[in-house]
Amino acid sequence: MSAHAQSRSFCPEPCPRFPALIESTPLGQRFRLGLGRWDYAAKMSNEPARGAQDSAKDSVGPVAAGAIAGIGALLSFAVSLVTGAGVLSAVGVSVLLGVGLFLWARDASKGWGDLGQSIFVSVVVAIALTAAQRDGDKRREDQLRLNERRQQRADEKENLQLTLTLEEDLTGLALPGRDLSGLFLVRKILKRANLQGADLRRSDLSASVFDGATLRWARLDRARMAGTRFVGTDLREARFDGANLSGVYFRGAKSRRLNETSFRHATLNASHLERAELVAADLTESSLYEAQLDWVDARQTILRDADLMWADLHGANLAGADLRGASLQGTNFCGAAGLDSARLAGAQYSPDTRWPRGFDPKSRGATKDEFITVEEGSLGQPVCIVGPLHDEEDLPFDGSDIPFLGQHGDSDP
DSSP states (O other): OOHHHHHHHHSOSSOTTOOHHHHTSHHHHHHHHHHHHHHHHHHHSOHHHHHHHHHHHHHHHHHHHHHHHHHHHHHHHHHHHHTTOOHHHHHHHHHHHHHHHHHHHHOTTOOHHHHHHHHHHHHHHHHHHHHHHHHHHHHHHHHHHHHHHHHHHHHHHHHHHHHHHHOSBOTTOBOTTOBOTTOBOTTOBOTTOBOTTOBOTTOBOTTOBOTTOBOTTOBOTTOBOTTOEEESOBOTTOBOTTOBOTTOEEESTTTTBOTTOBOTTOBOTTOBOTTOBOTTOBOTTOBOTTOBOTTOBOTTOBOTTOBOTTOBOTTOBOTTOBOTTOEETTOBOTTOBOGGGSBOTTOEEOTTOBOOTTOOGGGGTOEEOTTOOOOSOTTOSSOOOOOOOOOGGGSOOOSTTSTTOGGGOOOOO
16 A cells, blocks of 8 residues: 555545645655554544543643743734834734734644634734824824924914014015914005015004005905005005905005905095006905095996995996995096996985986986985085096105105105
8 A cells, every 4th residue: 555545544634734735745645644643543542541641731731822922922022113013013913913822822623724824814913003003103293293383383473573563664575475464564664575475364554655565466355454555566466355445545557456356345445546457356345435436447347235435436437347236325427437338236326426427327227315315525516527637747645645654754665
């Protein structure tokens, strides 16, 4: 009988603890034959001997299993730390592998394949724990860096606020794109300052001078700018939503280029916007009480629900303007052009409102408010007297007529 046949007679299929790959080799067949003979001899032995053998194994098994589990756990912990895993992942893998080794050593029915399965499961769990811990560590590091950057910006802003507060003359200041929101810059001289794209929201800029400054793309939402002066200032595409611009002076060609500028909900009472370019600007629900808007270019301008009581728009170009729902009591439209194409539905005017000769506001949807009696105001009697269109050099201006600004001297940018 061949060795392979003898091994099969002594070791039934499948042979325990003997992989098929090793069995296919000559050395494996010989080893299997010996193993089969040993199993056969064990079966033929008497029961007392087997009981003594089992009792001896049970008494030693826990100690040996604990030693195996401890060594495996320590090795797993060391390997986990060397490979860059965190302490939590290393402890978890060590405990899992140690328990697996202990149970495998204590159970005689478990083979090498079961040990390999336990190790494989431990490796998978280790990878998952390591990935989770690294992701958590990365999130914490990112949050710490974000908090540090926020604190750094807050400290820089506080130092900048202190510096700007102590200085009155800030001519030539260059802070483009900086966060200057909420700063207190009252009565400051900011001639030729470069604040392009700066965030000045909620800042107090009252009675300051911005002659020749650059404020293009600046955010000035809800800023307080009463009495501020803009002479030759670049204000293109700036935003003034909700800002207080009462008594503000816009003088010079650059300052008056306000096309497509947003003044939504802004306060422009008694402001000076003579000859300003407000093409397609948005002044929705803005307040322009007694504002000087003579000869303004307001084509396609949105003045919906705006307060234009006693405003002066003589000579203005209002072609395509949206004046729906606006308050026009006492407003001066003498010599204004383009009202035939303006939208006036829902707008209210009073007997004191001045219209161009021959224009019928009711034909455009405006409503005459007969119950409002306006006392004699800054416009006097409703008689159209259109003043001349002055050239730039014919407009005298030395800053003395601006509230709080006489002390700043001349208006040269």
